Every structure is written in structure tokens, then in C-alpha cells.
Amino acid sequence: MGRGGRRHRGRSHRNQSEDSRENVPKPLKSDAFSIQNRIWSNLDFEEYYKEQRIVKAEEWDSFIEILRKPLPAAFRVNSNGQFCDEILSILENDFVKSLQAEAVESGELEGIKPLPWYPKNLAWHSNFSRKEIRKNQTLERFHEFLKLETEVGNMTRQEAVSMVPPLFLDVHPHHFVLDMCAAPGSKTFQLLEIIHESAEPGSLPNGMVVANDVDYKRSNLLIHQTKRTCTTNLIVTNNEGQHFPNCNSKRALSVASEKYHHPIDQLLFDRVLCDVPCSGDGTLRKAPDIWRRWNSGSGNGLHSLQVVIAMRGLSLLKVGGRMVYSTCSMNPIENEAVVAEILRRCECSVELVHVSDKLPELIRRPGLKKWKVHDRGGWYRSYKDVPKLQRDGVLRSMFPSGKSDKDSATGGGSSSGEMASDEPAEEEVCDLPLERCVRIVPHDQNTGGFFIAVLHKVSSLPDFPEKLNQRRNMTARARNSYEKSSYEKVSDTVVTQPEDTTEEIIVEEAALDNGLKLEKESTSEEGTVELAKEVVPPVQKGKWKGLDPVVFLRDETVINGIKRFYGINDESFPLNGHLVTRNSDTTSKGNVKRIYYVSRSVKDVLELNLAVGQKIKVASVGLKMFEKQSARECEAGSCSFRITSEGLPVILPYMTKQLLYATMVDFKNLLQHKSIKCTDFVHPQFGQKAAEVAEGYCVVILVDCTQKLECEAVKVNSPTIAIGCWKGKASLTVMVTTVDCDQLIQKLAC
Numbered sequence: 001m002g003r004g005g006r007r008h009r010g011r012s013h014r015n016q017s018e019d020s021r022e023n024v025p026k027p028l029k030s031d032a033f034s035i036q037n038r039i040w041s042n043l044d045f046e047e048y049y050k051e052q053r054i055v056k057a058e059e060w061d062s063f064i065e066i067l068r069k070p071l072p073a074a075f076r077v078n079s080n081g082q083f084c085d086e087i088l089s090i091l092e093n094d095f096v097k098s099l100q101a102e103a104v105e106s107g108e109l110e111g112i113k114p115l116p117w118y119p120k121n122l123a124w125h126s127n128f129s130r131k132e133i134r135k136n137q138t139l140e141r142f143h144e145f146l147k148l149e150t151e152v153g154n155m156t157r158q159e160a161v162s163m164v165p166p167l168f169l170d171v172h173p174h175h176f177v178l179d180m181c182a183a184p185g186s187k188t189f190q191l192l193e194i195i196h197e198s199a200e201p202g203s204l205p206n207g208m209v210v211a212n213d214v215d216y217k218r219s220n221l222l223i224h225q226t227k228r229t230c231t232t233n234l235i236v237t238n239n240e241g242q243h244f245p246n247c248n249s250k251r252a253l254s255v256a257s258e259k260y261h262h263p264i265d266q267l268l269f270d271r272v273l274c275d276v277p278c279s280g281d282g283t284l285r286k287a288p289d290i291w292r293r294w295n296s297g298s299g300n301g302l303h304s305l306q307v308v309i310a311m312r313g314l315s316l317l318k319v320g321g322r323m324v325y326s327t328c329s330m331n332p333i334e335n336e337a338v339v340a341e342i343l344r345r346c347e348c349s350v351e352l353v354h355v356s357d358k359l360p361e362l363i364r365r366p367g368l369k370k371w372k373v374h375d376r377g378g379w380y381r382s383y384k385d386v387p388k389l390q391r392d393g394v395l396r397s398m399f400p401s402g403k404s405d406k407d408s409a410t411g412g413g414s415s416s417g418e419m420a421s422d423e424p425a426e427e428e429v430c431d432l433p434l435e436r437c438v439r440i441v442p443h444d445q446n447t448g449g450f451f452i453a454v455l456h457k458v459s460s461l462p463d464f465p466e467k468l469n470q471r472r473n474m475t476a477r478a479r480n481s482y483e484k485s486s487y488e489k490v491s492d493t494v495v496t497q498p499e500d501t502t503e504e505i506i507v508e509e510a511a512l513d514n515g516l517k518l519e520k521e522s523t524s525e526e527g528t529v530e531l532a533k534e535v536v537p538p539v540q541k542g543k544w545k546g547l548d549p550v551v552f553l554r555d556e557t558v559i560n561g562i563k564r565f566y567g568i569n570d571e572s573f574p575l576n577g578h579l580v581t582r583n584s585d586t587t588s589k590g591n592v593k594r595i596y597y598v599s600r601s602v603k604d605v606l607e608l609n610l611a612v613g614q615k616i617k618v619a620s621v622g623l624k625m626f627e628k629q630s631a632r633e634c635e636a637g638s639c640s641f642r643i644t645s646e647g648l649p650v651i652l653p654y655m656t657k658q659l660l661y662a663t664m665v666d667f668k669n670l671l672q673h674k675s676i677k678c679t680d681f682v683h684p685q686f687g688q689k690a691a692e693v694a695e696g697y698c699v700v701i702l703v704d705c706t707q708k709l710e711c712e713a714v715k716v717n718s719p720t721i722a723i724g725c726w727k728g729k730a731s732l733t734v735m736v737t738t739v740d741c742d743q744l745i746q747k748l749a750c
């Protein structure tokens with residue numbers, strides 16, 4: 001079922017959400033003029049980065065010139081997709097050649113090529129911008145290919161540099177991973193691919209991903225995007241990264257039922273991805289409106305939030321674990337200054353990891369050791385130079401030494417609003433090994449700009465109260481704007497313990513709409529769950545306004561009905577304890593509409609979250625596996641729940657009933673005609689089996705003509721192709737979207 005043993009189900013998502021970046025403002029109507037007229041320059045930007053010496057003087061022209069060119073499109077083939085190998089073969093054997101002529105015309109050697117540093121040739125760079133791909137007639141076939149494969153979930157359009165952080169994170173399938181600022185989810189998607197990499201069909205990895213983002217709407221994009229991975233190992237949460245809760249059930253258990261079993265009593269992660277909100281000036285090439293809006297204040301304003309999110313990430317990381325801090329900004333205040341500050345706060349408990357031997361073909365530069373701070377028209381080399389009146393917007397942690405007046409030898413800020421000391425300070429040099437950070441500059445390999453730091457937690461963090469820690473690093477100005485921001489106030493605050501311590505901006509509006517609709521569907525279900533009397537989780541009601549609670553389904557009638565109808569053996573594929581619903585009303589009976597399947601790892605985390613009083617705000621969890629049929633359909637079938645197309649690949653290897661095996665000709669006919677009478681199939685034997693299968697949901701599996709059309713004849717494995725159907729009184733009808741049907745027909749024709 002696809003590379004790495006997992007079958008991917010093509011999903012119909014008409015509006016594929018694109019990688020998008022926070023804090024890259026969307027163009028206003030008034031910007032249309034400047035964008036159209038390509039005002040791709042900003043003198044403050046140029047002065048700032050010349051002064052920061054992010055590239056050598058002799059490189060400046062190449063640097064600024066490439067920033068004014070549109071970004072070439074890049075994309076990734078999803079390694080868990082069922083048709084991964086076929087797609088790679090089409091790219092390598094067809095498009096590499098057919099797009100070359102067009103590329104040569106525009107002065108390039110090749111049209112598309114694999115990114116040399118990405119494993120298994122899965123990621124590709126094109127020498128055409130997104131606009132060229134859309135508009136150029138010669139590229140039409142390629143555009144159609146990209147569109148369809150993206151829509152059904154076989155490919156993801158993602159900026160090349162944004163693919164780097166998950167690779168440096170060194171994730172393994174058994175890892176618990178926290179993606180702290182995850183929306184719209186392109187990196188979460190990559191993390192999930194790695195988690196599922198070596199799983200056999202139907203077997204679930206031991207690891208999991210918690211994808212968190214404070215922004216509810218952006219989280220919906222993530223939920224929409226990650227649906228295509230058909231994963232049971234994901235929880236999407238809506239907490240503030242810097243306040244991501246402590247889940248420690250030791251205390252909670254003393255008040256909760258002792259009977260309530262918790263396989264994990266504390267939520268800590270093996271890996272943390274901290275892809276923080278940033279000013280996003282590394283994305284200038286695809287978001288040219290940034291030229292007009294850029295100013296040094298936005299980087300300064302984000303520094304403190306970036307520090308506290310990263311600190312929280314480190315406190316949630318296991319000792320021995322790894323965290324990647326990344327931004328798509330080129331600004332040292334958001335990058336090296338943040339990393340230096342967290343290293344100072346963590347003392348020797350956290351180290352910067354050398355990654356020069358990793359991804360050797362990725363061209364990168366070392367982190368800076370020297371930089372200055374710019375605020376309200378002035379440049380400062382040291383905190384002691386900053387006039388007192390300006391210290392509401394400038395922090396000591398923004399400087400390379402991180403020293404305040406008290407720490408520095410000359411010390412003493414003036415209250416006059418003039419210079420804080422008489423002598424201007426020497427240029428500061430950071431004494432931390434910031435050269436180990438990774439800077440990607442656009443003109444090195446025709447990309448956007450990016451910054452990455454890889455951190456290793458060597459031991460527990462030093463004791464300091466987190467709230468103090470957060471205030472210490474907030475300027476009055478940042479605090480003001482932060483508090484005024486629209487982040488939802490949460491009723492539960494962080495339990496403080498010693499250990500607590502914008503990429504593609506073109507988010508298609510239609511995708512957002514779609515995401516919102518989908519989210520509404522999946523979380524505002526009304527209905528009920530019958531809970532087994534002996535095991536009652538401590539909290540049943542939803543704690544978070546606007547989100548239905550996550551409730552374990554323990555209704556034996558429903559569960560046994562499903563098991564019986566589909567022939568599922570609890571030992572090989574346990575349903576009990578792994579099924580959840582989103583119900584706000586747990587009083588009335590029998591109205592569960594959607595049932596989600598969660599992996600063991602997710603189940604453990606959900607149980608822990610219940611035990612600690614639902615501190616984690618769960619927006620979405622697990623994989624929608626069963627959906628209730630309409631009353632009319634249920635009359636016909638003996639099981640009122642059908643299997644969803646995203647759930648099918650996971651449960652199929654464990655089904656022993658409601659299976660039909662068709663040869664190519666009948667299978668294709670079904671896809672083409674959508675509904676066929678049992679007597680009209682080409683193979684009468686298949687028609688006969690179809691007539692005999694119980695009314696209701698069933699699965700039709702494609703076999704080659706040498707195989708017998710019997711249940712025992714086929715073992716479900718990677719290349720197995722199967723579709724969900726509805727068996728009526730005398731006919732079979734496919735339950736697959738038109739896009740998925742078309743895509744399957746195309747693949748079967750090859």
C-alpha cells in the first residue's frame with residue numbers, strides 16, 4: 001500500500017491549501033497597485049541588512065537581485081502515497097525531458113530537477129514560478145498533473161527551504177513529536193510521513209504528532225491538509241505555544257479514580273519543532289507586498305514571543321531530546337538573538353548541535369556572531385547605548401552579549417532619554433557557538449531565506465518560574481501589542497513547575513472556506529455515547545468554548561455491531577478504547593454520527609489529558625473511521641456505520657467480511673459507471689458474490705485475472721487497490737468521490 005508499507009487514500013480536496021506563513025500580511029486592496037507595478041524595493045530593508053552584514057559586500061547585488069525575482073515553485077511527492085513510485089517515474093521519465101525545452105528558452109538548463117539534499121528524490125525544484133506554471137500554455141499538462149496529484153494528496157506544494165526543519169529534527173516512528181506552531185501544516189505533514197515511514201499496511205506506529213497552533217482558522221487548514229495522510233497518530237491542538245500545558249497526572253491521579261489506568265503519567269516529547277511566528281522577510285520572493293511593509297520594528301516586536309515559545313518547547317522536551325527552532329526571516333533579532341538568549345537561560349542544559357555533516361548538499365551559511373539592534377531610526381551596538389526612554393521596545397536579549405547595564409562593566413542607563421552611557425559601546429560579539437546555526441540565503445540555491453537552529457537537551461532546565469521568565473523577556477511595547485492581540489484567553493493557565501520553564505502566503509480563500517466547513521462538520525456533532533458504568537473518565541463535559549469534548553466511545557452495542565458486520569477481531573485490531581467521538585450532549589442515546597480511531601499513543605495522551613482536566617485544547621484527533629448511514633440506508637443494512645475512505649486503508653487488512661474481489665474489467669466498469677447491477681458484471685462469478693454479500697457497506701478489491709475471486713485469495717499489502725461500495729438490494733454503487741475515481745481510472749490505464 002504505498003512506500004513504507006502504508007497505503008494512501010486519495011482524498012478529494014478541491015482547494016488544496018498551500019504552505020502559508022504567519023505574520024506575512026495579506027495584501028490590502030491598496031497594495032494591488034504597488035504589487036502590479038512591482039515596487040520590489042525598500043530602502044530601510046536594504047540599509048538594515050547591509051548594516052547587519054548578512055552577506056558580504058561583494059555579494060550584495062546578487063542577493064538583492066534574486067530577492068526581486070519570483071520564487072521558483074517546489075513540490076514534494078508524499079512518500080506514503082500509494083502511487084509514490086509511479087509519480088516519481090512520471091516526473092523522471094516524462095516531465096524532466098518534456099519541460100527542458102521550455103526551460104532552455106528562459107535560460108535555464110532544466111525545467112524540473114530533484115532537490116539534491118532531500119532523501120530519495122522525493123522533493124523537486126522547478127525553474128518556473130507558480131504564475132508561469134499557471135499561465136504558460138506549454139506548461140499546461142504539467143500544471144494539470146500538479147493540480148490533480150496535489151488535490152488527491154499524492155503531492156504537496158511546499159517551498160524548498162521550508163522542507164528542511166523536519167529533516168534536521170531526526171524523527172523516528174516511535175517518537176512523540178510536538179509541532180508548536182504548526183499551521184497550515186506543511187511541516188506537520190512531513191513529520192507524519194516520517195512517523196509512518198516503516199509501518200506495515202494497517203499497523204500503526206508507536207509515535208505520534210501533536211500539531212499545535214494558537215490560531216483556530218489556520219488550524220482548520222492544517223486539519224484539512226493532514227487529512228490526506230490518513231493518520232490515527234495526530235492530535236491537533238489550539239493552545240498558545242508559550243502556555244502549552246503541563247500534563248502531569250501524578251497529582252491529578254490522587255483526586256481521580258485509582259481504577260483509571262494511565263499508561264503515561266507525564267506528557268514530554270522526544271522531538272519539538274518550534275517554527276515560530278516571524279516577520280517572514282525570507283519569503284519576499286513569493287510575497288512581494290512585504291517590500292512595501294517591511295520595517296525593523298516587526299522583528300523586534302516578535303523577539304520576546306519567539307523566546308518564550310522556544311523556552312516552553314525546551315521545557316516540554318525530554319532530556320536527551322532534540323528541538324529545532326526555525327523562522328523564514330533573515331533578521332538576526334528573530335534568529336541568532338533568540339537562540340543566544342535561550343542558551344543563556346538554559347545554562348549548560350541545552351546545546352547547539354553541529355549539523356554540518358547533515359544534508360551535505362544543502363548550501364548553508366553559519367549563524368552570525370555579531371549584529372546590531374535598530375529601533376526608531378537609531379542603531380545600537382550594545383544595550384547600554386539604548387536611551388532609557390527607548391527601552392520599552394529594546395531588550396538586552398536582542399544584543400549579542402545579552403548583557404544588561406548591571407552585567408556590563410560600564411553600566412548605568414541614563415534617565416535623561418539621551419545615551420545610556422557617555423562612551424558608545426564596542427561592537428559586541430556573541431561568545432556562544434552560534435556558527436552552528438544554519439542560515440539559508442536566497443542566492444545560494446535560488447530559494448527563499450530561512451534560519452534553523454538544532455538544540456539538544458542535555459539535562460533538566462535550571463529552576464526558574466516560567467511566568468517570571470516570560471515577563472523578563474517582554475518589552476513593554478511587545479507586551480502591550482501582545483495583550484491587545486486577538487489570542488483567545490484561556491480559562492486554564494499553566495501550572496508552573498521548575499521544569500516549566502510564513503512561508504507560502506497565498507492561502508487560497510476557498511481552501512480556508514472548505515477547511516472551515518470541514519472543521520464544523522467534524523466537531524459540532526450532536527449526539528450521545530453510552531459510557532460503560534465502571535469506567536467513567538473524570539471529565540465528560542467540554543471545557544473549551546466552541547469545541548465539543550473528546551469522548552471515548554464505550555457503547556458495546558455499537559462497537560460489537562461494527563466488529564460483527566465487518567469481521568474484525570479485537571485481538572488483531574482493537575476497537576475498544578480506541579474509538580472516540582466529539583459529543584457535547586452525552587445525555588440522549590444512540591446518536592453518534594462519526595467515530596474516530598486513535599492509535600495507542602494518541603489514546604494514552606487523550607486519557608492523560610482527561611485525567612488532568614482537559615488542559616490541552618483538542619481541535620481534532622485521530623482518523624475518521626466510521627460514519628453513520630442515513631436512516632433509509634440503515635434499514636437495508638445490518639450495520640449502521642460505514643467505513644470512511646480515509647479509514648479504509650487502516651482497517652482493511654483486518655476485515656474478514658464484506659469483501660469482494662474484482663478483476664480489472666469489472667473494477668474499471670464500476671469506477672466508470674459508478675453503479676452496476678449484480679447481474680451486469682462481466683464475470684458472473686463476481687456478480688454472484690456481489691449478490692450474496694450482505695446489504696450495506698462493502699469493499700471491492702482489485703485482483704489480477706490469475707487470482708481466484710475468493711476472499712482468501714488476496715492478502716492486503718502495499719499495492720492493493722480497493723474502493724468502498726454500497727451493496728443495495730441488487731446492485732453495487734461506488735462510494736468514492738469523482739476526483740478519486742478519475743485518478744484511479746487514470747492510474748489503472750498506465
Ligand SMILES: C[S@@+](CC[C@H](N)C(=O)[O-])C[C@H]1O[C@@H](n2cnc3c(N)ncnc32)[C@H](O)[C@@H]1O
Binds near residue numbers: 183239277503
Ligand atoms: C511560521 S507559521 C508556521 C508554519 C508551519 N510550521 C508550517 O510549516 O506550515 C507560524 C504559526 O505560528 C502560529 N502562532 C502565532 N503565535 C503563536 C503562539 N503564541 N502559539 C502557537 N502558535 C502561534 C501562527 O498562527 C502561525 O500559524
